[in-house]
Amino acid sequence: MRDGPPRSPPRCHPGHVSTSTPPSAALAVRRGRSTREDILEAAVQLFGQVGYRTASLREIASRVGISHPGLLHHFPSKAALLAAVLARRDEVDLAASQADRAAGLPVAEVFARVVERNAARPGIVELFATLSAEATAPDHPAHAYFRERYTTVLAELTADFAELDAAGRLCPGVTPESAARRTVAVMDGLQVQWLLEADRPGTRVDMAAEIRAFYATLAPDPEAS
Amino acid sequence: MRDGPPRSPPRCHPGHVSTSTPPSAALAVRRGRSTREDILEAAVQLFGQVGYRTASLREIASRVGISHPGLLHHFPSKAALLAAVLARRDEVDLAASQADRAAGLPVAEVFARVVERNAARPGIVELFATLSAEATAPDHPAHAYFRERYTTVLAELTADFAELDAAGRLCPGVTPESAARRTVAVMDGLQVQWLLEADRPGTRVDMAAEIRAFYATLAPDPEAS
DNA sequence: CCTACCGATCGGTAGG
DNA sequence: CCTACCGATCGGTAGG
Structure with a gap:
C-alpha cells in the first residue's frame, strides 16, 4: 500500500511563471526569490497534508526543485525545519492579531x-x-x-x-x-x-x-x- | 534524530502476569487470551501515540510478543488492522451510548x-x-x-x-x-x-x-x- | 548547491 | 505462527 503524498512537480508561485517563459529559463525559475522561503512554504504544505513524521525531506526538496541535501544546507535537520515553520507562522499571525487589537x-x-x-x-x-x-x-x-x-x-x-x-x-x-x-x-x-x-x-x-x-x-x- | 516511539517490552494485561509465574511460562503468557485481541489493543495504543502512518507493524507485533509476519497472519495488511481497530471502537462506544439512551x-x-x-x-x-x-x-x-x-x-x-x-x-x-x-x-x-x-x-x-x-x-x- | 552513499526501517511476501 | 528476504524509502553525512 502506498500512503505517501501524491508526487507533484515542483511548485511555482503565481506570477513567477508565465506562458512566455522560455523553456531554457526553467532552471532559473526561482531567481529573484529566496530558496529558503520556497522551502518553508513547501514544508508548511506537506507537514499539513501528511503530518511532520510522515513528510519527507526529499519530497519537500523536490517540490522546490532541489535535492534533499540541498535542503539540509538551508536547515540543518528536519526538526530545525519544523521549528522554522512554526516560528514563521507565529510571527505572521501575531503581527496580524496585534494590528487588529491595536485598531481597537x-x-x-x-x-x-x-x-x-x-x-x-x-x-x-x-x-x-x-x-x-x-x-x-x-x-x-x-x-x-x-x-x-x-x-x-x-x-x-x-x-x-x-x-x-x-x-x-x-x-x-x-x-x-x-x-x-x-x-x-x-x-x-x-x-x-x-x-x-x-x-x-x-x-x-x-x-x-x-x-x-x-x-x-x-x-x-x-x-x- | 529518532522520532519513533520508545521501545518497550511486550505488554501484558493486568491479571495475566503474577510474580509467582515461573520464568519458563513466559512464552505461554498469552495462553487463554486471543492474540487477535492483544494485537488490537496494542494497535490502539500505538496508533494513538504516534499516528497510523508512523506506527509500525513490527513495533505493534513486538509489544504482543510475536513477529510482524505473525501479525499479518491475523490482519492481512496495515490498513486492515486500522479498519478493525476503528470497527471495534465503534461497537463498544455505540453499545454504551445506546444503553445510556435506552435508560432514559x-x-x-x-x-x-x-x-x-x-x-x-x-x-x-x-x-x-x-x-x-x-x-x-x-x-x-x-x-x-x-x-x-x-x-x-x-x-x-x-x-x-x-x-x-x-x-x-x-x-x-x-x-x-x-x-x-x-x-x-x-x-x-x-x-x-x-x-x-x-x-x-x-x-x-x-x-x-x-x-x-x-x-x-x-x-x-x-x-x- | 550537487552526487553518492551510509545504516536503519518500512510493509509485505515466500516458503515453510 | 516462524525465519529470511524483497524493494522502497527514510534522515543524515562525506566530499566536493
Whole structure:
C-alpha cells in the first residue's frame, strides 16, 4: 500500500511563471526569490497534508526543485525545519492579531478574524490541526512548542474574559477560564470538521460565522439587544 | 534524530502476569487470551501515540510478543488492522451510548458520559484525536471512515437539538445544526488540550464538567432554575 | 548547491 | 505462527 503524498512537480508561485517563459529559463525559475522561503512554504504544505513524521525531506526538496541535501544546507535537520515553520507562522499571525487589537477591535472580532484568515489558507489549518494532534506525544519535536502555545493562548484569552466578566458582560455561570478553554476548543474542533468537508464546498462549515455566534453565547454583544 | 516511539517490552494485561509465574511460562503468557485481541489493543495504543502512518507493524507485533509476519497472519495488511481497530471502537462506544439512551438519560448526559468514559482511557482519546487530524488527508486509509463518522454524529446531534428546539428549550439564536457542530467541536478541541496537559494532572481540564457546562449554555436545564 | 552513499526501517511476501 | 528476504524509502553525512 502506498500512503505517501501524491508526487507533484515542483511548485511555482503565481506570477513567477508565465506562458512566455522560455523553456531554457526553467532552471532559473526561482531567481529573484529566496530558496529558503520556497522551502518553508513547501514544508508548511506537506507537514499539513501528511503530518511532520510522515513528510519527507526529499519530497519537500523536490517540490522546490532541489535535492534533499540541498535542503539540509538551508536547515540543518528536519526538526530545525519544523521549528522554522512554526516560528514563521507565529510571527505572521501575531503581527496580524496585534494590528487588529491595536485598531481597537473587540476581542471577539480579533478572534473571528484569525479564523477568517485561516479559512483562506487551508494549508495552514491543515498544518496546525495535524501537528497539534501529532505533537500530543511527549517525544514529538513540537511537543514543547504546542504546550507553550496553548498555555499562552489560554492565559491571554482567560484575561480577556476576566475583563468582560468584571464589566458584567460574561454570561452567568461561565468562568473566564472555562470560556477561554471552550473558545480554543471550538476553534480547533471546527477546523477538523472544515478540513473533512474540503471536497463538498457547498455544505462546508463557515468557521468564522460559527465562532462569532458561539462567542455571542458567552458574552452577548451589548449593542445587539 | 529518532522520532519513533520508545521501545518497550511486550505488554501484558493486568491479571495475566503474577510474580509467582515461573520464568519458563513466559512464552505461554498469552495462553487463554486471543492474540487477535492483544494485537488490537496494542494497535490502539500505538496508533494513538504516534499516528497510523508512523506506527509500525513490527513495533505493534513486538509489544504482543510475536513477529510482524505473525501479525499479518491475523490482519492481512496495515490498513486492515486500522479498519478493525476503528470497527471495534465503534461497537463498544455505540453499545454504551445506546444503553445510556435506552435508560432514559437526556442527550446532554449521554454525551457527558461519552466524555467521561474517554477520560478514563487516554489511549482511545489519543487514537481519535491523532487519527481524525491525520485522516483529514484525502488519501488516508481512514479518510472515508471519519467523513462518515462526522456526518452521522452531526446528523444525529442535529436531530436531538431540533427536538429540544421544538420544545422551546434551545437558546434563541442558535440553530440545531450549529449547536451540533459546536458540541462536536468542543469535545474534539477539549481532547487536544487534555492530551497536551497529560503530565500536569493537577491543572488538567475536566472534560466532562466542561461539556456539561457548555451544554447548559445551549439548552439550559429546565430544572436548574 | 550537487552526487553518492551510509545504516536503519518500512510493509509485505515466500516458503515453510 | 516462524525465519529470511524483497524493494522502497527514510534522515543524515562525506566530499566536493
